[in-house]
Amino acid sequence: MNLSLIQKESPKPMVFVNRTLNLKKISSIGFDMDHTLIRYNSANFENLAHTVMLQKLVEVKDYPKSVLELKFDFERAIRGLVIDRKLGNVLKLSRHSAIRTAYHGTNAMDFRAQRKLYKSTYIDLSDPSYDTVDTTFSIAYAGLFMQLVEMKQNGIALPDFQIIAEDLNYVLDRGHRDGSIKNVVEKKISEFVIKDEECVRGLEKYVRHGKKLFVVTNSDYHYTRILLDYAINPFLKDHKHWSELFEFTITAAQKPSFFTEKRRFLKVNPEDGTMTNLNSKISPGIYQGGCATTFTNDLDLSPDEILYIGDHIYGDIVRLKKDCAWRTALVVEELEQEVEKLKSTREVTDQIDSLMEQKIPLEYEIDALISENIETDSKKNEKKIEELISKVKKIDEQLSPLIRERQSVFNPLWGEVMRVGIEESYFAHQVERFACVYMSKLSELLNMSPRTYFRSMKRPLAHDFQKIAPAADESLSH
Template identity: 45%
Template structure:
């Protein structure tokens, strides 16, 4: 897959490259991973007195949620939101909210994610959250006694957070990495090439050191050709970083002994070694590079990209694995989209003709109705054909939500964040393997509406 470029990024000027680990350096089989998380969280909820036993028997439907959606805790809805904050699709539980109800709730509202009523699903780790929340809302609609929507959202979020923190999930992964982890030999090759070109490499991950070591031993060590282990490859490894707090607050560094895994307080320079916690201020100061000389790659749009741009001005790259299937859908639907574009061109010409005649009528010229009627009939025919083709187009994507980076004809809220905060983005970190470490990434010139010659002709 190619690397997609939002703004100029000259890799010759990058001295340090940092990586998140989960879903960045190491990819997971997302459906299997999120099915496990969903099952464990559902069982935990079912063990609580305010949740029925039936919760633990809920089946996981991977398509029911996707990255970039927004949970409305007040109304119990799962939303697809445009870059302008307008709701384009809404589900209440497992049922699509009809247009009339959607308009009543959201017509006068622009969704603001700073509002505590809303929570975004900004990483693949959140898919199980969206699916389970929707299922619980449906159970509540079906008559089960359950907490209110806000508590449903908070309880699901809490249980999933605990699963990630207390080793419940990772202990299962350790026993069966083959099932959950995607091995990608090109990642090791790409990293070793960057070292050959003199780049410093670092990891900043929220995972603990024990899990980090086991996962990278499995995913990287077998494919290294110039280094014995991944520890020899990275200058600095920071575990349990608690991003985005790592970029927003000042925490202390603990140094980890890789042999004993014992930790000690560290106040000296952070220039090499394995650590826990800390903060970007000291890290960047000790590295001695400006923010524009550091590139960080991660999968979490807020924790790995937005928070960095707002606090330390590092260059950023987003790894959006969910985009891979979407790109395949775009390729398969290309002929349908081309036909839609052709018909939209015809519609534009027809609308101009109608507007000209209508203006002449307004100015007093005698334009018989019989001259306009065939044009309106032709417009109705075009609209019908376009509507049918749009139905065909949607069949290539998620059956409930469509495209991740689209919300109807608009870009989605998630797409707006990707464009605004990620210098480049890609489907997997090994996409960089196809590019020289000296690549000058340049975006194409963006065409604004007033620059579209089809509108000016």
């Protein structure tokens, strides 16, 4: 059957497949907690993180009180951006790590300014002065960095860009550790956590199919318990408590080290959170720390029968795929809106594509005519060239408003998460390389049968678009 037909008839965006994944072969499914099992109201959560960071910058790092007036805007940053701590810029890269959009403070940098600062447009992400926005938990950090750089540019006495970035990392980390963020979430949990009954239905369905479920989270036991009590317990039908649903709940796991290093598991007493050393193989229960190698070996599992689902492209997926060989699924919550926006802009996208199809052959034709002039040292094609240039100009005049119209639907500063112009974004490239499948939320996967065979689609290569670039001779003949 034609796969595109299935997609067209299905009302849901479903699960997107990079690499074939047969759920019948998967015996154990692991879940990250924050932004995977637990859905947040991300705008509210990041607004809280923004407020806490500002308070701590003033209290702990002696920043001027005027920073407290900086307003939060969830749209200021998106996932996949790169922060240049040294130069104070925020960048969006293409799949080849080339800079495609750049902001210094809250001002867009034009191509010339970018070229002046960066000798090569290609960024070496192994350079420690770059930070990446790998999770929605970094949106407030990236946005605030842009605002503080802007303030410094406007003459407010603030430290160097690099120190601003370090201070932000420090206050965000401290806000998470000292309870400034989590205590507020705990008190007003319904403002921050989205209950998802569909997700719990799906989890129990997978258990009925004999799948073993486990959690690996970097959050501590106390916070994990509060969130899972709130979001999972009320919807359970076949189980009394989330600790029965998940055979193993591994807290404070320190991912990505969990996937790459050998660490000991500590057994957590669920009553009071106290911990004891574990001197035997792990058995169902609640743990702290540990590592993927011991987990896989103690349970006598083959790495490829484990599927792990997370939202942190680096912490959950990239290291795991490189070091561990478990299968991977990524939650990209931005897709829920982006897929809708792609649908709503389909008409204008088609108009842009059709104008581009008219424009590209004209450009080839102009280049061929100019070449002929140069090679024959004549001006015989001059008139024709002028005519063609004016045709291209007319097409550009039609294209510009259409492109602007399309862009305005997506993030006003950065556009789509998965693309830069017509290229794939660096984030999309990582998703494609490291996530076997991806979806906007966990319930999209759990709605599918636990027997699903996810097949990857045929991916077009550059030469598949051959019709766009006709041979020069052919175009010259008109």
